[in-house]
Amino acid sequence: MSLAPAPMPITNGTTFYNKYRLARPIGRGSFGEVWLAQDQAVNHEYAIKILNAGIGIDQRLREAQVGHAFTHNNLVRVHQADVATDGKVVIAMDYLPGGSITTLANPAGFLPLPIAIRSMIDVLQGLEHLHLNNFFHNDVKPQNILRGPQGEAKLADYGIVGISPTGAPVMPSSWYVLHAAPETAAGNGIEARTDIFQAGLTMFRLLAGLGSLEAKYNSLGRKDYEAALAGGSLISRRDFPPFIPNSVCRAVLTAIDPDPAKRFQSALEMRRALEKLSFAGHWTVDGIGCLVGSDTRHIFRFERHLAAGPNAAFEAIKTNKQSGRETRVSQFTKKGMTNAEAGKLEVAFLKAVVEGKL
Numbered sequence: 001m002s003l004a005p006a007p008m009p010i011t012n013g014t015t016f017y018n019k020y021r022l023a024r025p026i027g028r029g030s031f032g033e034v035w036l037a038q039d040q041a042v043n044h045e046y047a048i049k050i051l052n053a054g055i056g057i058d059q060r061l062r063e064a065q066v067g068h069a070f071t072h073n074n075l076v077r078v079h080q081a082d083v084a085t086d087g088k089v090v091i092a093m094d095y096l097p098g099g100s101i102t103t104l105a106n107p108a109g110f111l112p113l114p115i116a117i118r119s120m121i122d123v124l125q126g127l128e129h130l131h132l133n134n135f136f137h138n139d140v141k142p143q144n145i146l147r148g149p150q151g152e153a154k155l156a157d158y159g160i161v162g163i164s165p166t167g168a169p170v171m172p173s174s175w176y177v178l179h180a181a182p183e184t185a186a187g188n189g190i191e192a193r194t195d196i197f198q199a200g201l202t203m204f205r206l207l208a209g210l211g212s213l214e215a216k217y218n219s220l221g222r223k224d225y226e227a228a229l230a231g232g233s234l235i236s237r238r239d240f241p242p243f244i245p246n247s248v249c250r251a252v253l254t255a256i257d258p259d260p261a262k263r264f265q266s267a268l269e270m271r272r273a274l275e276k277l278s279f280a281g282h283w284t285v286d287g288i289g290c291l292v293g294s295d296t297r298h299i300f301r302f303e304r305h306l307a308a309g310p311n312a313a314f315e316a317i318k319t320n321k322q323s324g325r326e327t328r329v330s331q332f333t334k335k336g337m338t339n340a341e342a343g344k345l346e347v348a349f350l351k352a353v354v355e356g357k358l
């Protein structure tokens, strides 16, 4: 007969520490699962992360210690942690009903430009606070950005944070291969500028599609993927949708420069650069896969008619949000063009909406 304690059942109604009663699962990561729980003592909802045995208790508790050490509006706060009788580590943290910002992606998998920029500015504020204390997050990615009650972004998941006594690079316990900076992949550890690199790749995914990097990884394989990141050739202007302004692409490409000395040198510097970016409009994709533009006053859409020879056409339409009145945008509506010319007109229209040039 085994004398090992019976594993705690992870199910509705299981109660930890005599007070956190599990209500329903809300997420799953590589090291465990996350549940919504009710603290029955003070009648408050918490997110409970249950980390399975497999990695050491100390390392799992470290995640809780980091999350407990800081109080910042852009960092998810850990309130309590303990080791259950069967060795599971159970962490109680702020519950964010909005979940991760990945839920804001449209059917094409990307987020509207203003939300992407705003979220990254928030994340960089959280990173500034961690870096100030010589903590390197090391797992900046869309799933780890949660939505606060006012729509603010909060960085979560301190499972592989690096702590440096002096601010010098440290070796992490592990890293997320898709977002590993070249120096990390080369075995030289993590530092503030590796978080900047990860923030750049995160922003790229928010703008170009959450699955965009994974697609590259799957087609290239790990070795060539890492070589392309190290050579600065993995992502270029062409990988961004055409309606993303050049200034935004430049900010991302600066953050992911293979040479740490050429990146933004701090979260503050990157945040300041993003704060200068402001645009009149943006594009998203509706439920049937069509691009839909928007600014404060209008909704924009277009139709492109492909045809052989010089018979292609492009029609741009705007609808006034208040009156519902629909009109053609005459400077972007044209017949009797080649398909290539119609394509160029489409890109010009997409950019004009974002830049407020209509």
Ligand SMILES: Nc1ncnc2c1ncn2[C@@H]1O[C@H](COP(=O)(O)OP(=O)(O)OP(=O)(O)O)[C@@H](O)[C@H]1O
Residues within 6 Å of the ligand: 026, 027, 028, 029, 030, 031, 032, 033, 034, 047, 049, 076, 093, 094, 095, 096, 097, 099, 100, 139, 143, 144, 146, 156, 157
């Ligand atoms: N405090 C929270 N409030 C609300 N939802 C949360 C909270 N923490 C995590 N979640 C949800 O649970 C999911 C899993 O989180 P978790 O940190 O375990 O894993 P992950 O970051 O997605 O993956 P990995 O552990 O592999 O890095 C998140 O993506 C999010 O949707």
